Structures are given as structure tokens and as C-alpha cells.
Amino acid sequence: MVESKQQWKAWIYLAPAIVLLLIFTVWPIINTVRMALLENYSGLKAAGGATFNFGIGNFEKVITYRRFVQCMKNTVLLCVFTVPISTLLALLIAVALHSIKPLQKALQTIFFLPYVTNSIAIGMVFAAMFNIVGSFFGTENELIVTAGIINNVIEFFGGKAVNWINYGSTYTANMFVMIVYIVWNALPFKILILLGGLTGINKQYYEAAKVDSTPRARVLWRITVPLLSPMLAYVIITGFIGGFKEYTSIVGIFGERMGPASDSGRMNTMVGFIYDSLSNNNQGRASAAALILFGIILIVTLINLQVSKKRVHY
Amino acid sequence: MSQKSIDIMHARDLRKTTLKQNIFKVLGLGGVYLFLFIMALIVLFPFYWMLISSVKSLTEYRAQVPTLWPRIIMLGNYVEAFTAANLGRLFLNTLYVGLVSTLLSLFITIITTFAFARLEFKGKNLLFGALLATMMIPGELFTITNYITVSDFGWINTYTVLIVPFLVSVFYIYLLRQNFMQIPSELYLAAKVDGTSDWKYLWKVMVPLALPTLISITILKMMGSWNSYIWPRLVANDEAHRLVTNGLRNAFTDTSGDVNYPVQMAAVALVSAPLFLVFVFLRKYIMAGVSRSGIKG
Secondary structure (H helix, E strand, C coil): CHHHHHHHHHHHHHHHHHHHHHHHHHHHHHHHHHHHHECCCCHHHHHCCCCCCECCHHHHHHHHCHHHHHHHHHHHHHHHHHHHHHHHHHHHHHHHHHCCCCCHHHHHHHHHHHHHCCHHHHHHHHHHHHCCEEECCCCCCCEEEECCHHHHHHHHCCCCCCCCCCCCCCHHHHHHHHHHHHHHHHHHHHHHHHHHHHHCCCHHHHHHHHHCCCCHHHHHHHHHHHHHHHHHHHHHHHHHHHHHCCCHHHHHHHHHHCCCCCCCCCCCCHHHHHHHHHHCCCHHHHHHHHHHHHHHHHHHHHHHHHHHHHHCCC | CCHHHHHHHHHHHHHHHHHHHHHHHHHHHHHHHHHHHHHHHHHHHHHHHHHHHHCCCHHHHCCCCCCCCCCCCCCHHHHHHHHHCCHHHHHHHHHHHHHHHHHHHHHHHHHHHHHHHCCCCCCHHHHHHHHHHHCCCCHHHHHHHHHHHHHHCCCCCCCHHHHHHHCCCHHHHHHHHHHHHHCCHHHHHHHHHCCCCHHHHHHHHHHHHCHHHHHHHHHHHHHHHHHCCHHHHHHCCCCCCCCHHHHHHHHCCCCCCCCCHHHHHHHHHHHHHHHHHHHHHHHHHHHHHHHCCCCCC
């Protein structure tokens, strides 16, 4: 009797969560698959009584759409550059932080600062730093006032100012700015996790290396990295997942134009494509793109897990 | 050669090598500090640039040769930013949404987790596994349908739409469950023997014991509201309900090349300030929550 009473009570405790999950999590999963498989599905047309054919037309449309291919290219490029760079930098910083005593806490706090920021707000700061301030830049009425602090620094060291994000800037320059910003943003979390991992490593390994007077670099690659591999795998996987969902950092730098004024949408990502389709009332296409994104994230995660199973020590 | 002279030579060699090692050690340590200082400078530079730009006059900001410290401190930029971006209203909206959704979310998380951690019911493990599985799915996939759902409910441009869809967080349940499981079940059984009700036991014993995790959840949720952009922009982009990130981006998305950057930077600084205050006072909880999550908010 007590048993059945507990059953009944447990479901009361669970009820609010279950109701909300059914509406905002379970139904969306089902509905997304449904909309993706109805060709050219649009909420507006559906409300008007239109019917749609069942098929994989949405997926075909999405992957042959030039705009989507561009978004995919941007997303993949951002991942391929930012994940290794930020992981390597975070590893070096974490190891360096771990090897010092004075100032360790203070520096650790500084390195964590970018985490507690609003990615749109600080994106605007980066945009201001890379911006060439002037009216009508890149047009015939060009009037440059200041080249921006980053260009000032480049010129100070004898380089030439670069048009990073303004009208007429190149794709490479845009990409570079995004990579710098995303790496800056991704460092704190990775440093935190890796530093946590380092403190857990048994000191005996290092003492043994000291006795053998093993050089620093060798200690790093032969002892630290293998022992840290579970944490490295974790930050790489979460890095890739975050990278494939990149969106707000680009809005921070370029605004909702998602590109320089001369080429709107050039820096758009897969998530951006989904929202664009949604605001064009093309839910079928948005759903298909979302499922493709999910598929990619799933595959990348599985590959990472497979690789780390072979490589990860323990 | 006598044994003695060999010993002396060995000692000399040994001294030489230790000296060499010490020099390398000092050099190495200096290098480590140099590397860390340079990286710290790079990390801090955007904050520094934001702050000094925010108090410059427009003419000084546009100087050919940038000044690293403002000549005149224009605090008026902050007043202008506050009114130009209508920050007062945005702050109030965000605070309201953040507080209400945090309180409700905490309540739901606590009672749901209690059921998973202490009560017995059929299909418990299956249900929990299913919940964890949904964490793999990118949020964008839910957004499409949720947008349709909230439109059908007539929730567009209300506070409800900013609060209700995200009240249940599987991640928070997962986090709190780890904490609840650590509380010995003997305590629970003892309370049962004493005739304490489940409800009372949950709020008088378990919740106080799990307070650090609950604080972490509160901070993450508040930061999440402060930083949320995509969903608010989609469903509540009117003057009355707009949230802070969204309002900031809107206020300074300008197509003409003539942006008042100092005022913009002042607005950015104002929006960033609460986050830093929270960080300064509650760093421990943020870092503890983050190291277990890997997500922002």
C-alpha cells in the first residue's frame, strides 16, 4: 500500500516539469521531424488550409541552397580554426598557471573574466577596436578619421592598416576578426577545466621526471597531456558543439547584417540560416536545417568520442 | 689520481650542473611569468579599451593618434547612453524576467529532482535517461516549434513568453541530483520514522544542505537571462518587454558610418557592470557551476 502511495506522490512532484517538457521539448522534437518531411511546409500556408507532400524535398533544397552552403562553410571554418587554437592556448596558460605560486589566484581570475560577459556587448567592443572610423569608408567619398586601435598598433610596428570589418573588407579579414573574438571568448572555460584537471594529477610523475631531469617540453607532451587527456577530450567536444552553434558572437561584431555592409549575410552561420528561414515563414526548411545541424553535432561528437577512446589515457 | 681529488672534481661538476639548472629554472620561471602577463594583457585589453573609450569625447576618440588615457573624462557619455538606449526600462524588464524565472525554475528543479533522488516510481531510470538524452539536441531545434506554439497561445510580446518555455532545465536537475544523492538516505529514513512528511523533509533538510548548488543554479540562470538574445528577439521585441542584450544591439545598429562610439562603449560598460559585480562577489559559485556545465547560463 505504501508502495502505490509513493508512486502516486512521485508523479505529483514530477507533474509541472513533465507538462512543460511535453509542450516545449517533446512536441518540438516530433513536430520538427514532421515539418522537415513535409515539402515546402510553411506555417502561414498551413493556416490557410494548404496541404503539403510528404518527402525529403526540404533537405534537398537546403543542401543545394547556395546560402546554406556558405553558412556551412563559415561554421566549419570557424570550428576548424577556433577549437585547436583555443585548446592549445588554454593548455599552455593552464600549465603555466599551474607551475607558479605568487599571483596564481589573481591571474586565474583575470583569465576567467571573459566568461562573465555578454557576447553581444563585448562583440561590440571588438568591433570598435577593429573598426575604421570614418564616413563612407571604401567609397569615393571616403574620409577616414581613425583607423581603429588594432590598426594603430599595426602601424606602430610598421605594418599597413587593414580593412577588417568595414565596407569592402575581405572575407579573410572578417574571418580573422571572428576567430580572434571567438578564441578570446572560449579561453576561460577551457582554462578552468584544464587547470582543474592539472590539480588532480599525481605529483609523483613530475618528481620522477625531475630526477631524470627531463626537459620541460618533454614533460608537457609526455606526462601532462596524456594525463590530462580526459579533460582535453571534454573541452574539445564541447568546443566543437559550441562552434557549430556559433551565432551571437557574429551578431556582436557585424550586427544582424551578419557581414560587412558591402556583403550582408557573408558571415552567416548554420544557426543564423535556421532563424532566417524561420523569419521567412519557411518552417519546413528551418526544420530540415536544424535536423542537419543536429546530425552534424552528433557525428562530430561520436567521432571525437571514438578518437578519445583510443587516445585518452585511463 | 687519489680518491680525494676525484671526489673534489665530482663536487665541482655537481656544483656546476646545479648552478646551470638553477639559471635555467629562473629563466624558465621568468618566461612563464612573461607569457602569462602577455596573455593577461591581451585578455584584459578589450575591457580597458571599453572603459577608456566610454569616457572619451567623440573628438578625442577619433584622434589620428589614439590616447591611452582620456584627456577629459566625459561621464556625461554614461548619462547619454542610459537615455539613448533606454537602459532603465531594459534593466527593469530583464531583472523582472530574471527574478521570476529563476524563482519558478528553482522550485520546479527542486521538486523534480527530489522525485528522482528520493522517491520510488516505475520507469524512474528510463525517464531520467530520456531527460539526459534531450541535452544532446541543439536548442535551435526546439525554437522553431516553440515559436509556433507560443504564437498559438497568444503569448507574443508578453513576459510569459520569456519565462515559461525555459523553466525546466535538464541540466539543473542533473546538477542538483548529484548533490541530493550525496545526502545520506539514513537521514531520510530517520525523518520518515519520526513521521516527518516528504514535503517538510525536502525543504527543511535537503534544500539547506544543497544550498551551494542552488546558489550556482541561481547565478547561472540570472546570467542566462541577462545574456539571452535569440529567443527574446524572436518573441518579445516590443518596447515594453525588450530585454537588455537585444535592446543594446538594437540601439546601436546603425547603417551610417557616423556612430558615437564613446556613448556606445558607455552603454556596453553599463550592461557589463552587473555581470562583473556578480562575478566579484560570487566567483566561487560561478566557477563551481561552470566547471560542471560547459554552458553559458
